[in-house]
Amino acid sequence: MIQFPVSNPADTLAPDSVDSIVSADSAFQIPNPSNYSWAETFEYIWDLLQVQLFSIQNNPVTFLKLVIFVLLIIGFSMMASFVKRMLNNRILPRFVNDSGLRYTLSRMSQYIIVVIGIFISFQFLGINMTGLAVIFGFLSVGIGFGLQNVTSNFISGLIVLFERPISVGDRVSVSNIEGDIEEINIRSTKVKTLDNISIIVPNSEFVSKDVINFSHGDPTYRLSIDVGVSYSSDLDNVLKALNEVADESDDVLKNIKHDVQLRSFGDSAWEMKLFVWVPDVKKRYEVQNKLNQAIVRKFKEYEIEIPFPQRDLHVRSGLNEENKEVKHGSEDSKTSEDKSGEGKD
Numbered sequence: 001m002i003q004f005p006v007s008n009p010a011d012t013l014a015p016d017s018v019d020s021i022v023s024a025d026s027a028f029q030i031p032n033p034s035n036y037s038w039a040e041t042f043e044y045i046w047d048l049l050q051v052q053l054f055s056i057q058n059n060p061v062t063f064l065k066l067v068i069f070v071l072l073i074i075g076f077s078m079m080a081s082f083v084k085r086m087l088n089n090r091i092l093p094r095f096v097n098d099s100g101l102r103y104t105l106s107r108m109s110q111y112i113i114v115v116i117g118i119f120i121s122f123q124f125l126g127i128n129m130t131g132l133a134v135i136f137g138f139l140s141v142g143i144g145f146g147l148q149n150v151t152s153n154f155i156s157g158l159i160v161l162f163e164r165p166i167s168v169g170d171r172v173s174v175s176n177i178e179g180d181i182e183e184i185n186i187r188s189t190k191v192k193t194l195d196n197i198s199i200i201v202p203n204s205e206f207v208s209k210d211v212i213n214f215s216h217g218d219p220t221y222r223l224s225i226d227v228g229v230s231y232s233s234d235l236d237n238v239l240k241a242l243n244e245v246a247d248e249s250d251d252v253l254k255n256i257k258h259d260v261q262l263r264s265f266g267d268s269a270w271e272m273k274l275f276v277w278v279p280d281v282k283k284r285y286e287v288q289n290k291l292n293q294a295i296v297r298k299f300k301e302y303e304i305e306i307p308f309p310q311r312d313l314h315v316r317s318g319l320n321e322e323n324k325e326v327k328h329g330s331e332d333s334k335t336s337e338d339k340s341g342e343g344k345d
Contacts, residue, residue: 048063049062049063049064049067050062050063050064051063053066059125059126060126061125061126065124065125065126066125068124069121069122069124069125072117072120072121072124073117073118073121075117076113076114076116076117076118076120076121077114077117079113079117080109080110080111080113080114080117081110083106083109083110083113084106084107084109084110085106087102087105087106087109088102088103088106092105092106098167099167099168099169100164100166100167100168100169100170101164101167103167103168103184104161104162104164104167104184107161107184108161111186149202149204150187152204153187153188153202153203153204154186154187154203156202156203156204156206156207156208157184157185157186157187157188157189157203158186159203159207160184160189160203160206160207161184165206165207165211165213165216166181166184166189166206166211166213166216167181167184167216168181168182168183168184169181169215170213170214170215170216171213171214171215171281171282172191172211172212172213172214173211173212173214174191174201174205174206174209174211174212175201175205175209177191177193177199177201178193178194179191179192179193179194179197179199180192180282182198184203186203187202187203188200188201188202188203189201189202189203189206194285214281214282215281215282219279219280219281219282220253220256220277220278220279220280220281221277221278221280221281221284222275222276222277223275223276223277223278223284223287223288223291224273224274224275225273225274225276225288225291225292225295226271226272226273227242227272227273227274227295227306228266228268228269228270228271228272228306228307229269229270229272229299229304229305229306229307230268230269230270230304230305230306230307231268231269231270232305233270233304233305234304235262235270237302237304238270238272238302238304239260240302241295241298241299241301241302241304242260242272242274242295242298243258243260244298245274245291245294245295245298246258246260246274246276246291248294249276249287249290249291249294251278251279251283251286251287251290251291252276252277252278252287252291253276253277253278253279256277258274258275258276258277259274259275260272260273260274260275261273261275267309268307268308268309269306269307274291274295276291
């Protein structure tokens with residue numbers, strides 16, 4: 001029987017050495033980074049990046065390909081955002097005056113660059129996009145049932161961008177919400193209300209429901225102001241006062257004639273309407289406020305009364321009629337008694 005000399009491990013290790021943590025006969029050795037040079041470190045990282053993870057369509061996919069794939073996606077996304085800003089802020093304003101059209105062109109250029117970047121990234125990874133399209137075609141049926149709203153908003157976003165029923169900067173009213181279009185995205189649209197509140201509206205709302213676009217193609221707006229005047233007023237003075245209010249206002253278009261109409265006879269006033277045209281629909285509330293104040297001052301100057309609602313009540317007493325009815329009843333009873341007495345005689 002062969003015997004091997006057995007040595008004490010404590011005799012082979014220096015007590016103050018860092019390597020005493022790991023035993024001499026251990027199968028797992030912790031490498032010390034200080035033992036590697038910079039060249040060996042980079043070589044080790046490079047070898048690690050070349051490790052094959054899996055294969056797609058007989059194409060090996062390594063760590064390096066995945067890193068480059070992610071960098072390509074991020075790079076194309078950043079480039080698309082940069083191109084969008086450059087087109088919308090610097091290049092297109094020199095050639096296109098319509099802000100909505102500039103936004104649509106810049107947004108579509110961003111989407112095109114992103115799509116091209118996705119194709120290039122997948123081709124670099126070794127994925128054939130034609131075969132992938134067939135797989136997405138089968139998956140789209142199941143995705144369509146589970147993500148109907150997302151798909152509907154996506155298609156509606158494309159319709160809004162190409163058909164342009166609304167544009168950035170338009171004053172719209174959708175679902176009883178009035179505000180200005182700030183941003184049109186692929187799934188939703190940002191609307192800022194008159195109270196400076198941002199509301200995210202799905203794009204399907206602009207396609208499937210009634211939408212009021214106050215500034216579509218033409219920002220001018222016909223503003224109507226209702227005012228009641230007393231029946232004791234002079235109608236000619238009322239017409240003159242309202243016409244002067246429209247003529248003296250600087251916020252009213254002069255090339256389009258304003259109009260004053262007597263629309264109806266109310267319970268206590270003539271119902272008058274003043275129609276004026278304002279150049280910008282977004283300022284109609286401001287113009288309406290100024291015109292209302294001017295009407296109050298002008299009516300005071302011409303001594304025209306704006307009446308408040310009032311009712312006249314006429315009360316009739318039914319006391320006399322009740323007495324007559326009682327008297328009539330008593331007379332009938334006496335007459336009947338007399339006739340019955342005569343019959344007895």
